[in-house]
Amino acid sequence: MAKKKTFRPKPRRPRGFRDRSGEEILAEQAMLRRICDVYASYGFMPLETPAFEFTDALGKFLPDVDRPNEGVFSLQDDDEQWMSLRYDLTAPLARHVAENYDALPKPFRRYQVGTVWRNEKPGPGRFREFTQCDADSVGAPAPHADAEAIMMFADAIRAAGLEDRDVKIRVSSRKVMSGLLEAVGLDPEDKGVSGTVLRAMDKYDRLGAEGVRLLLGQGRKDESGDFTQGAGLSDGQADHVLAFMEAASDDDAAAIAQMRGVMGGSAVGAEGADELDAIAETLAAMGYASRVRIDPSVVRGLDYYTGPVFEAEVTFPVQNEKGETVVFGSVGSGGRYDDLVKRFKGVEVPAVGCSIGVSRLLTALAARGEAQAARGPVVVLALEADRMPAYHRMAAALRAEGIRAEVYLGGSGMRAQLKYADKRAAPVVVIQGEDERTQGEVTVKDLELGAKLSETVESNEEWRSGQPAQVTVPEGELIAAVKRALGAD
RNA sequence: GCCGCCUUAGCUCAGUUGGUUAGAGCGCUUGAUUGUGGAUCAAGAGGUCUCUGGUUCGAUUCCAGAAGGCGGUACCA
Numbered sequence: 117m118a119k120k121k122t123f124r125p126k127p128r129r130p131r132g133f134r135d136r137s138g139e140e141i142l143a144e145q146a147m148l149r150r151i152c153d154v155y156a157s158y159g160f161m162p163l164e165t166p167a168f169e170f171t172d173a174l175g176k177f178l179p180d181v182d183r184p185n186e187g188v189f190s191l192q193d194d195d196e197q198w199m200s201l202r203y204d205l206t207a208p209l210a211r212h213v214a215e216n217y218d219a220l221p222k223p224f225r226r227y228q229v230g231t232v233w234r235n236e237k238p239g240p241g242r243f244r245e246f247t248q249c250d251a252d253s254v255g256a257p258a259p260h261a262d263a264e265a266i267m268m269f270a271d272a273i274r275a276a277g278l279e280d281r282d283v284k285i286r287v288s289s290r291k292v293m294s295g296l297l298e299a300v301g302l303d304p305e306d307k308g309v310s311g312t313v314l315r316a317m318d319k320y321d322r323l324g325a326e327g328v329r330l331l332l333g334q335g336r337k338d339e340s341g342d343f344t345q346g347a348g349l350s351d352g353q354a355d356h357v358l359a360f361m362e363a364a365s366d367d368d369a370a371a372i373a374q375m376r377g378v379m380g381g382s383a384v385g386a387e388g389a390d391e392l393d394a395i396a397e398t399l400a401a402m403g404y405a406s407r408v409r410i411d412p413s414v415v416r417g418l419d420y421y422t423g424p425v426f427e428a429e430v431t432f433p434v435q436n437e438k439g440e441t442v443v444f445g446s447v448g449s450g451g452r453y454d455d456l457v458k459r460f461k462g463v464e465v466p467a468v469g470c471s472i473g474v475s476r477l478l479t480a481l482a483a484r485g486e487a488q489a490a491r492g493p494v495v496v497l498a499l500e501a502d503r504m505p506a507y508h509r510m511a512a513a514l515r516a517e518g519i520r521a522e523v524y525l526g527g528s529g530m531r532a533q534l535k536y537a538d539k540r541a542a543p544v545v546v547i548q549g550e551d552e553r554t555q556g557e558v559t560v561k562d563l564e565l566g567a568k569l570s571e572t573v574e575s576n577e578e579w580r581s582g583q584p585a586q587v588t589v590p591e592g593e594l595i596a597a598v599k600r601a602l603g604a605d
Numbered sequence: 606g607c608c609g610c611c612u613u614a615g616c617u618c619a620g621u622u623g624g625u626u627a628g629a630g631c632g633c634u635u636g637a638u639u640g641u642g643g644a645u646c647a648a649g650a651g652g653u654c655u656c657u658g659g660u661u662c663g664a665u666u667c668c669a670g671a672a673g674g675c676g677g678u679a680c681c682a
Contacts, residue, residue, distance in 0.1 A: 128673090131673085131674090174682090176682065186680095186682090187680085187681065187682055188682080203681090203682075234681075234682095236680075236681060237679095237680085237681095239676085239677090240675095240676080315679095315680090336678095338608085338677065338678050338679090339609090339677065342608050342677080342678050342679070343607090343678095344679065417680085417681050417682080418681085418682075419682070420682090436675080437675095438676090440675085440676075442676075443676090443677075443678095497640095497641095499640070529640085530640050530641060531638085531640085531641065533641090533642095535642055536642090538642040538643085539642090542642095545642085547640080547641080549640055550640080551640075559641095561642085563642065566641095566642070566643080567642080567643070570642085570644080571643085586641085
């Protein structure tokens with residue numbers, strides 16, 4: 117007789133998707149609040165848009181193919197139209213502005229927190245589902261809105277918990293990159309060779325001048341033996357590009373001047389350099405010069421950028437759980453995208469904004485050991501089965517005072533209940549067993565203080581008999597006693 | 606996508622030159638303590654040795670493939 121097998125699915129998650137603990141969520145919420153407070157203080161208003169957008173609105177159809185780009189999660193609605201999960205918050209903003217153009221004040225300034233999805237291979241601090249926190253000004257031309265975006269970005273990064281020495285904010289411009297490409301004799305519009313050159317420049321930090329030279333020329337083989345095809349430039353052209361990269365300097369004006377020299381007579385290049393000069397001037401006047409550098413090695417992948425671009429990287433080494441130091445990407449970026457709304461409206465609407473990768477930033481801070489354990493709720497022990505209403509009353513009274521509190525609802529004894537409270541990181545437990553009840557009293561035990569005291573207590577007998585860090589008070593003084601215990605730490 | 610490493614208890618990992626009962630530390634449960642989280646001591650639970658196929662009398666161990674994980678690299682619209 118054949119036994120019927122019960123189907124039991126494996127509990128598992130798709131690659132790059134994570135469950136997140138209560139502590140991580142609280143840390144993220146706190147970080148988001150601090151970042152958004154900065155955005156709001158600059159006059160930005162919040163906006164929410166849906167997780168799904170029509171794929172054509174995101175601009176993510178593959179050229180000449182009736183299918184969405186591989187990098188976005190997509191599905192067909194019941195009318196066969198392709199929809200995709202948003203992969204950033206900028207494309208939905210452009211859609212929103214285009215759709216409500218006449219009613220919106222220009223410039224339109226909004227900030228937005230949201231989950232975004234990218235169908236890519238996950239890496240360290242890199243997921244397929246993560247949170248971004250953006251602020252953008254739509255309808256504000258260069259370079260003043262760019263300078264503001266960069267200053268606000270620096271403020272937001274600082275508010276998020278990164279001190280100035282922990283982060284490097286670098287600024288460049290798509291226009292000076294185009295100027296360089298023209299000077300080298302390439303067509304900036306040519307996505308092939310020019311794209312390869314820009315990607316090589318983007319790796320200057322990681323691979324250094326020699327690595328970039330290989331990528332500009334024939335190609336480069338990495339440690340794992342994988343070969344990357346190069347851009348095929350001549351030695352002279354490569355020298356030219358590297359001279360541009362070496363313009364980086366502590367003196368922004370000098371860096372921009374050298375970039376001008378390398379770009380020769382390019383008109384776009386000169387325009388980009390003028391904008392960078394204006395930005396650098398504002399940053400210096402506002403006291404941001406020590407926190408932000410003009411640096412030609414910033415490229416940024418998104419090809420919708422049209423002017424200044426910037427990004428923030430952490431300067432401390434990030435290690436994974438195995439203790440290996442890991443290649444960690446940027447924690448935030450931004451730039452100018454003057455053509456994004458034009459896709460819908462036909463008219464150019466200048467726009468600039470920034471985005472902070474909150475999930476990655478949290479990963480970086482956690483890797484540095486800055487995750488602090490969150491305090492749990494006060495736990496009211498449940499010692500006598502027929503006294504549950506009284507326990508609930510005590511918890512409710514604490515809540516009414518704004519103190520997080522819960523009644524123990526498991527089925528175990530006192531010892532296990534205390535272990536539970538310990539594991540929950542409860543700061544305080546409230547105990548009313550038969551002894552206290554008959555006296556009209558309640559015991560308030562300070563677990564945090566007790567943990568501290570236990571370090572100096574050797575024997576179990578001493579530990580038990582001393583009953584450290586707990587007080588028994590009349591029922592009416594419960595709230596006051598709990599508050600004392602909470603405040604004492 | 607390409608390259609490399611890895612996969613044995615909840616976690617971190619040993620181990621079996623192919624042989625019957627696969628181990629440790631930590632964690633977990635219970636007790637020493639009719640009502641007190643730490644420490645100590647004692648007892649206990651927990652494994653299709655990732656999966657599939659091959660070689661073999663016999664595979665957790667050898668071989669091949671797959672899946673998953675980690676890292677690098679590419680891509681990142």
